[in-house]
Amino acid sequence: MDHPSKLLIGLTIGGRYEIIRKIGEGGMSHVYLAEDLKLPGKLWAVKESVSHPNQYNSIRDEAQLLISLSHSRLPRIVDFFPPDSDGYTYLVMDYIQGITLEKYFSGYRGRIPVDSIFQLADQLLEVLEYLHTNDPVVIFRDLKPSNIMLTEQLELRLIDFGIARNYKQEQTQDTVKLGTVGFAAPEQYGSGQSDARSDLYGLGALLLYLSTAGACSEWTQKAEKSIRSDLPRRLIPIIRKLLQFAPENRYATAAEVRKELAEVVRHEMKKPDLRQIRDLAVRNSTQVVAVMGASGGTGTTHTAIAISHFLARNHSKVALVEMNVRSPAFRRIQQIVNGDQPPAGGSRKFEVQGVDYWRQTARADVITLLSGSYNYVVIDLGTYRERDRLEEFLRADVPVIVASGAEWRQQDVKDMALSLSRYPQQKWMYFMPLAQHDAVQRLRKELNTTQVFSLPLNMDPFDKSEEMDRVLNHIFQGILGGTQRRRRFRFGLS
Structure with missing residues (x-):
């Protein structure tokens, strides 16, 4: 990050939130752990962002967007401090105890359990369905391992809504082209306006990344050959459809994808568990x-x-x-x-x-x-x-x-x-x-x-x-x- 942080350990924001330590940082922000002085023992995450005066509206938009949402897999905003004279602003939100999917994935050297892949996909589709049926529709636009937190119970939380946006019916393409290379849909780079299908592309990229031990996040000739042999083959056409270049060739809704994945799981459960038979023998x-x-x-x-x-x-x-x-x-x-x-x-x-x-x-x-x-x-x-x-x-x-x-x-x-x-x-x-x-x-x-x-x-x-x-x-x-x-x-x- 180009801008130094103003926050120091022991500093209090708004007379209430005492900074304990830094817990993360991104391209335009720092994130700190803070204790609530009015509720001793209660911990919050404080996101410090900085922007130029002509971008102040985007910071306010993120705060207003998050404040308007209510879902168990999204962080809850409890306080907001608008930009100061230097452009620094602060969001106070739920502190999510856990690790990012990126670190979890690394801990398994890229081979996380098959059950976990399906569980994470289902949880992601649950929260995407909520965002996409919100009024107005909310597009996350940056599904990647570092923007997904996992609690100790492997419950998923989406974090960092820095580039999320409301879908605008009248726009033909995004005003700002943002997203992480390898996980963002093609339309996020100028070929059209991102919509719910853009997030579904991001889901497909994430599924391919998890299914290939991190080798691929875009569909190429080698992608299918790189998919782990222990994954159900019925998953492959679902990932391919999610990663279609043209949005109209992808799934239309998160609910549709969720139903398809549930069918794969049900089909796999009907198969005899050879591992159990082998384990019982030994x-x-x-x-x-x-x-x-x-x-x-x-x-x-x-x-x-x-x-x-x-x-x-x-x-x-x-x-x-x-x-x-x-x-x-x-x-x-x-x-x-x-x-x-x-x-x-x-x-x-x-x-x-x-x-x-x-x-x-x-x-x-x-x-x-x-x-x-x-x-x-x-x-x-x-x-x-x-x-x-x-x-x-x-x-x-x-x-x-x-x-x-x-x-x-x-x-x-x-x-x-x-x-x-x-x-x-x-x-x-x-x-x-x-x-x-x-x-x-x-x-x-x-x-x-x-x-x-x-x-x-x-x-x-x-x-x-x-x-x-x-x-x-x-x-x-x-x-x-x-x-x-x-x-x-x-x-x-x-």
Whole structure:
């Protein structure tokens, strides 16, 4: 950005919004995190933009546009400060906790789960349908990975309406040609006025980008060959139609595209799941314990480590797998184990007290482990937020949810159970470190399950704790073990 920011940490805007830190910047703006001094603890995003006097109207237009909209996938504007004498203006809006699709995509090295691609497309079409049926119609015009935020639950939010506009029936082409090269429709560069079909082109470019691991965002001769082999082939003609050069050859509405994608999903669901058949076969000899946090800061990794070493102490061969792409925990443990020596060949596997740790592990590697020599594979899934990790949780022999023992945070686990109510929950276990007896009983009643347990204080999950072993023996009695291969291993009350 050519213009320096006027905002500093600790500065207060309008006597109410105290700047905490910078969280982003774009071509014509900076974005800061701010605390509301009238509502202590409440955080907002403050977008600082600067423009020349003849562009002041565009800043006001963005504010008025956003203020007029109301949708769960759009940021809510709560305050607006018009241009000062230097052209600086400020929008105060919802602070969306999460990461951009760009960073999420990068974290998966371009191969995000197939389910996630369809989920994101459906959410995008939901909000586009709202914008395109608004009065007046609103065209976003800049669908790209960096303008899409994802919450911890993989809920999508559109951000940065800097070039959005109202569709004007009387115009033959856009007054200002704007958009990101590779994602913007041809008409945004002078061949006509952008309309709802321009956003659908942007959706097609985004889908192609996600489907080719970032190799393509425009339809070329190599595009179809670059589409991932694990994606349904029925998706290809949909993407091609979205990316037609002439708007009249594309889909007319977001609702139409949404219906087409839903048909693809329904068709795929009718196919036999060969992966499930294969997984069931290999799991005859290996049991899976999947550990997922209901929210951040519950001790998910700590609990997964404690369970793994408990199993290993009972003469079992155990693998502890990290499937949280953002977590630095296993890397730090590996550094401690190796000391100053880098891992041989960059290996992601290391051993601690009889447990094999597998750092930053992809799902394909987990399937390999399941067909190996392990009695148990314990998967650290991190916090509940992403559908691919949710799938591993649902498919586990023993799905464990780690929830805070504090009563004031129990709503997190209740919200999670409610949001996943369409799935069978009979096998689910809820572990609550340091929870009081009353809190456990209350949650059992509210979740209608007896599978809620308090875990004792366990400062070092790697070492044996008589109290923790007693509790885990009680919890897992009759659940783990039981195959011919694992008869030497028995759970019982001590």
